[in-house]
Amino acid sequence: MAPCTTFTGNGKPVKVAIIGAGVAGLTCACELCDRGISVALYERSAQLGEAACSWYAGGMIAPWCERESAEQPVADFGVEAQGWWDMHIDGFQKCGSLVLSMQRDKRDIERFARLTRHHQWLDANAIGRLEPELADRFERGLFYPREAHLDPRRAMHQLAAYLLERGVEIQFNTELQAEDCDCDRVIDCRGFSARDRLPELRGVKGEMLILETAEISLSRPVRLVHLRYPTYVVPREDNLFMLGATMIESERRGSVTARSMLELLSAAYALHPAFAEAEIVEAGVDLRPAYADNLPRLYRKDNIIFVNGLFRHGFLLGPAMARQAADAILNEQLFSELESCASC
Ligand SMILES: Cc1cc2nc3c(=O)[nH]c(=O)nc-3n(C[C@H](O)[C@H](O)[C@H](O)COP(=O)(O)OP(=O)(O)OC[C@H]3O[C@@H](n4cnc5c(N)ncnc54)[C@H](O)[C@@H]3O)c2cc1C
Known part of the structure; x- marks a missing residue:
């Protein structure tokens, strides 16, 4: 015993x-x-x-963004998280999160805005003030100032x-x-x-990459809205970026597939071409435990x-x-x- x-x-x-x-x-x-x-x-x-x-x-503490695809309890319970993490760890980053889309996917970001709350629309200048390295790359975006990451x-x-x-x-x-x-x-x-x-x-397979590059710096998680391949980049210390994540209904953990790798890397490249020169330092997979x-x-x-x-x-x-x-x-x-x- x-x-x-x-x-x-x-x-x-x-x-x-x-x-x-x-x-x-x-x-x-x-x-x-x-x-x-x-x-x-x-x-x-x-x-x-x-x-x-x-x-x-990824470590996103994003109750408002998650509401795009999650039920209301996720936002209701999620708002408790910030205070809790703030009390228990150092380095909890309260810089909000940014949601962007390519011009061709502008309907998707409008849909994202409709389904979520506590955001502000940003134009290209405002995006550049928040994330200087993304200046002039995106015409419009959504900023969720109350979100955080770790x-x-x-x-x-x-x-x-x-x-x-x-x-x-x-x-x-x-x-x-x-x-x-x-x-x-x-x-x-x-x-x-x-x-x-x-x-x-049930298991929901999630694949992620960790990239290393000193060519880019971001202060907050950036989500790239896309109907089929929504992805995000979360900055970490030491020039590392977590790039995630696939959502696949599969209970076979396996390894990161070539298709997922292509999708994740294409998203990073769309966010900023300098990611093309980044080193892939890790490719990880696991099964998220989920009820129906x-x-x-x-x-x-x-x-x-x-x-x-x-x-x-x-x-x-x-x-x-x-x-x-x-x-x-x-x-x-x-x-x-x-x-x-x-x-x-
Ligand atoms: C790619 C990816 C990105 C994600 N991004 C985010 C995000 O940005 N924000 C967020 O909030 N969540 C995110 N998640 C989800 C989050 O990772 C999961 O919800 C969470 O890890 C589930 O935690 P858990 O403690 O239930 O399970 P686990 O983390 O799997 O922990 C279970 C532990 O139990 C141990 N264990 C199992 N059996 C036994 C046993 N018999 N005896 C003793 N120990 C045992 C295991 O070894 C393991 O350490 C992401 C998940 C993935 C895969």
């Missing part, structure tokens, strides 16, 4: 174990620690991110350090099932691997809470899911009100 850490919730001792140190497990662990609850966090891989979908994320890999390491400072050391190389934990409560955050218990989970409606859920079964279905919003919605899981751990009434999982 895996040991648990004892703490006091609602005046009575409770033991909590969290399985999986992706963004769901890390945010749940930090949220419980913030409420004075120490936890045990188990991860099957040898190091952070080695087998986590979270490692490949580097997911740095953020995961910072959350791990935050936990360590509070006495929680991630137990690596430990592959568990909830039943292996002799605890009052277990939070299962195993991402797509939890499909053995959550058969309605692409919304995350908390399910309850016996003493287990399953936090899953974060789809393309793990960093955006992780904080809200963690808050709900912590509320349910600390409040028996809320725990019993969680949707019970019939299939797991």
Whole structure:
């Protein structure tokens, strides 16, 4: 049996174990620690991110842009994310996000604007003031000043350090099932691997590239609107740019396909031709864990809470899911009100 850490919730001792140190497990662990609850966090891989979908994320905290294709709860829960990340990591970038389209796709950006809120239309001059290197390249764009971004890999390491400072050391190389934990409560955050218990989970393949170039500098994520190949570029430190991401209904992780590589690189080139000289330093793939409606859920079964279905919003919605899981751990009434999982 895996040991648990004892703490006091609602005046009575409770033991909590969290399985999986992706963004769901890390945010749940930090949220419980913030409420004075120490936890045990188990991860099957040898190091952070080695087998986590979270490692490949763009790190956009973009509740308003996401509303273009996502349901309202994504925006409602997503607005919680900024405050949470601001409190837990350094280097959280609140520079907004930019949405652009080629002249031939101008109908698509008008549609994007209609479906989203909290944006401003920009002309070519205003785009150039925000991102000087994109000056004169695009006639119109949308700016979402309330959005933000982070580097997911740095953020995961910072959350791990935050936990360590509070006495929680991630137990690596430990592959568990909830039943292996002799605890009052277990939070299962195993991402797509939890499909053995959550058969309605599906995988949505996402492919990404990391490019390196000193020829371009951007301050914020830039999305290129396109009906068939919507893509984005997220700037990172050290002249790195994350370029993503495909959305393919496939549960075969595999490698980045030639077609996806062509689409991603064409989008980068359309954004700025200097990307043609960039070095491709990484090509990554993983399966986003998603339910049919692409919304995350908390399910309850016996003493287990399953936090899953974060789809393309793990960093955006992780904080809200963690808050709900912590509320349910600390409040028996809320725990019993969680949707019970019939299939797991
Ligand atoms: C290309 C791409 C771009 C994305 N961009 C964004 C973005 O910009 N913004 C955003 O918010 N989201 C984004 N996402 C989505 C985000 O990455 C996912 O929603 C998120 O990673 C899901 O997190 P998770 O913790 O549920 O799963 P995971 O990150 O997969 O974590 C699960 C963890 O559980 C561990 N585990 C599994 N089984 C066991 C076991 N039995 N015992 C112990 N440990 C176990 C795994 O090793 C893993 O570390 C993107 C995803 C992709 C693929």
